[in-house]
Amino acid sequence: MAGGPCKNGDDDDKCGNGDCPTVYATPKPGMLAIQGYDVAHPVPDGESVVVIPEEILKEAARVRGWL
Incomplete structure (x- = not known):
């Protein structure tokens, strides 16, 4: 997992709701x-763009x- 702590209350809060964007490893x-x-x-069913x-x-x- 990579990401970081949310900066709640910060003017540059990229999280908005306290649940930060994150990249997770998967079993695959x-x-x-x-x-x-x-x-x-628009994306196919079961897919999302974030x-x-x-x-x-x-x-x-x-x-x-x-890196």
Whole structure:
């Protein structure tokens, strides 16, 4: 898991509701799960497009040893 503590009350709060965007490892090799903000974009059933701060993806890469 990569992400970080929410900064509740901060003017730059990217979490809004205290539940931060996060990148999670999954049991499937090479697959990550992304928790983020919903966006209005048509996708097939069972799929979602989410927006996350780029810092979250960079931290995920660092934690997994890719950087």
